[in-house]
Amino acid sequence: MPSGTESRRVTIHDVARAAGVSRQTVSRALNDKGEIDDSTKQRVLDAALTLGYRPSRFARGLVRQDTISVGLVIPDLLNPFFTEVAAAALEAARARGWHVLVYDTADSAQEELGTLQVIASQVDAVVGYFSLPEAEIEQLTRGLPVVLIDRGEHAERFSSIRIDGRDGVRAAIAHLVESGHRRIGMLDHAARTEPSVRHAWFAEGLAAHGLAEGPVYRADQNVEGGESAVEGLLTAHPEVTAVFAFNDIIAIGALRGARRMGRQVPRDLAVIGFDGVRLGTLVEPPLSSVALDTRRLGALAVDQAARLLTGGTPLGPDDLVARAELRLRGSA
Amino acid sequence: MPSGTESRRVTIHDVARAAGVSRQTVSRALNDKGEIDDSTKQRVLDAALTLGYRPSRFARGLVRQDTISVGLVIPDLLNPFFTEVAAAALEAARARGWHVLVYDTADSAQEELGTLQVIASQVDAVVGYFSLPEAEIEQLTRGLPVVLIDRGEHAERFSSIRIDGRDGVRAAIAHLVESGHRRIGMLDHAARTEPSVRHAWFAEGLAAHGLAEGPVYRADQNVEGGESAVEGLLTAHPEVTAVFAFNDIIAIGALRGARRMGRQVPRDLAVIGFDGVRLGTLVEPPLSSVALDTRRLGALAVDQAARLLTGGTPLGPDDLVARAELRLRGSA
């Protein structure tokens, strides 16, 4: 421990002493309660300023137990889908007077772990995306209400907002088939080891039309990932005329990759994404997508957290669903 | 007060009683300390689970004062510029082991006020965008370290990260002039009553080339705002061949508006934005912009907060600057 400038915390006691009053008087002055002489109040305020006093939020929180904080955990704030979910959660939390601590886990299980370890002592509930096994999450959250988002088909131990894109993806495939496409590829999520649930829907959709499954390439969850994945796919399988992407950010990368390969969208290559982010309306051509209501998604998650927290009746699995629907724009 | 289901908080004491042990033993079991019999531990854990016990983060924080939280206040998380700044701040905070509470003030002074009122008792420092007068901020933060971002030329009472786009905007104008443009308009920020600092730079740039100032239209800070503003501008001033926008999101709206009016960018209308958001590379044509290093911006703000907080030597105004530089892509 370094010697010398050891700076102990300035407490209400120090201020009281400096101002020559009791701690309660300091508290009164600081919290603008009445019942205090103006000159005394000023003296206290001055002392507080001089000493650089700042009340401890813990001590205060301990006494007036009136604030609720929720931890929002997402893999990548810069992915516009997560941005939208975060914005929605923020809005829903604000409406309840809650505080939101945001953690960006950078798509890494390691960071998820680190986050969970520190989060438990900071929030009253956790909402978000986790790739960690439920058992592990449970162990680290120890009784904290947890609401998972998009946790595949079965979340056993925790509430989970399920994303149901089955019909939406089926509609997307149907649309492609109607438009004459027969060789349809997919750009799946690269992070997980197994194929994604969205891939399963994709396969189902193809099967429903008696189509053989097209090539599936893995893409990192960003524009560059989609770009290089589609290039790989088209190079190896030039006969492909349409691709379905795990999400919009990958699909947007595919738009770019297609252009670089001299394929015009949608004429030479149809592209359909998943998520329906606002950003999709800004690219050229506007992105067709199996769209989610992100606003509702965030609100739903926070709402469930609230129910879990206050002992209200939690929503069951059937209510915790966000359905996705095909939204056709220009790219398919 | 509603009668009946009054649910008092479950404390460590309750668990102790239920398990027939002392509070300290409960603490040991919960925190995985050693020195406890396995069966005892299990008994405690069971009791805790049954009672639905969750430790108070305040009580815990009070004892082990080891966590730092910073409040991040931004006007609109969905504006990609703020998304990038937020992501950068999150990253910088995580590197320090800090927690970040995010508040979206929805571009409203009212919400800023509300946020400031509740934030002071929740965080150790505040970083962000405020339109409120400094005196008001000061009153509500009472000694909390505050780092403002983009607070115009002079922030008197608080540290402020100044955004210096003078040279960048001048370069932008120079580029437009070299490309033959003489009638250059601007889409300014609508929220403030006075013209923005960016507008002043714009005017300076024109003056440097002996050009008369073109029309200035106000735009809401979103795509639709830029879209309708540019339509208004071009309708009233069809002779305009180039526009500079307050920021990229407005500029992207202008791109769309121009297209709707049958103007091809950059041939019939050159567009230059401000901020240099990643999103600018995804639109058609890619947006030219006076670009900021958002990553550095966020890191700088958090760094200064850290210095203020720990009594390190705070950075002076000359170091708290983010310079913007012209980044030419396709739209001009």
Added chain:
DNA sequence: TTGAAAGCGATACCAT
């Protein structure tokens, strides 16, 4: 108007 004392809910240190 001011002060003394009693918590708030946990952890740490020191006994046992």
Added chain:
DNA sequence: ATGGTATCGCTTTCAA
């Protein structure tokens, strides 16, 4: 391995 006691910094209640 377990329990008693002090303590963290503040607000609230009650007396003076």
